[in-house]
Amino acid sequence: MKFPILTISLIVTFIPFSLLSNTATSTPVYDVDGEPLIPEIGYYILPLIRGSGGGVELYYNGSCPYYIAQAFSEVDYGFPVHFHPVNPDEGTIPLSTDLNIDFYDIITVCQQSVWQLSDPEGDSGSRYVRVGRVLENPGEETVNRWFKIETHPRGDYKLVFCPTVCETCRPVCGDIGLLSQGDSRLLGLSDEPYRVVFKRKED
Template sequence: MKTMSATALLLAFFLVFSTKSSFFVEVANAAAVLDIDGNEVLTGVEYYVVSIIRGAGGGGLALDEFGFGRCPLAVLQRTLDTDRGDPLTFWPVNNDSVVSQSTDLNIEFVPPFSAWCRSSNTWRLDNYDPSSGKWWVTTGATKGQPGANTLTNWFRIENASGNGYKFSFCPSVCESCISLCNDVGIYDDEDPELGKRRRLALSPQPWRFQLIKTSRVIEQVA
């Protein structure tokens, strides 16, 4: 497999110097993220995150169901579009009760801790994988505590050209840090033991999704 030098990696992404003043202006002006019913997405409330494309677009996001105790756990997209995956909660850095676009978030699967790895189910950007050339999204992050030590734990929800949403990684929780900036897409990862899996990773081609409140699904079933 091809490998990339540190210089090439830095050139592959935008470098961003974050400041506290610009961060708070951004949060104040950000529009709320909406679910498929047009309601504001709320902090700490459970949602399914599913593909905006129906049919061949695949299903929702889930933890690595093939883990067998291997850590960290991968963030996957289920292959069937009828499978909504595992519920997620969102925790904005500003502790607002409403999740806003372009705001740094912790993203956490429910339940918040994994019995497999004995670690958190909060997303983080893993170390660069030279064998695949990817920055994979995994779990095991610390929730909260914004700053240099948690830089890889913060993601954003952005509008995807008026058609659903996309995840991005461009944290602004550290005023003096340099960070990678890119969207989050989905790639096929061929594991010699586990087979092909659709994993989340940094990408110039974002994966587009919509959010469904889990209580809505429960009410429909009932």
């Protein structure tokens, strides 16, 4: 009689832990109006600190692919993006989940819109956020196209590159910040995270 009682107690103990774990991983990201981010809806990625520049836009340096930069003026929202979580059944965009980011409703010379992290570039070995073509299809060949939204220690949001879509890959991990490139501020891996908020694009 003791064995069944022990089994039941283990099950009762395990279920709440499992539910708590699932709840923690499903915490949604919220926009500036307090609404959860929704897949396939357009959002502007804006700086948390007012007066520090505008939203994100494409930067063309004369050849493909485009880089991603911050607009100089705070009244310039830049280009809206879509978020695509790795689980297509998600109804909202969760924190700390692999996702694709892509610009939409834009036509460029390169015909590319999906965010991806570059290989090390130049003498500094900096890694920038550029654009490519492949959406979703998680795995080794697309591992550089998966980002995450995380909370900043001060309670707001930051973008992170640390994909987990490939079990055998060992990608570099880091915060996405702003890197000076001439007169431009390009997005790339940085020790100083770019603190952001999300504003839904009006229909």
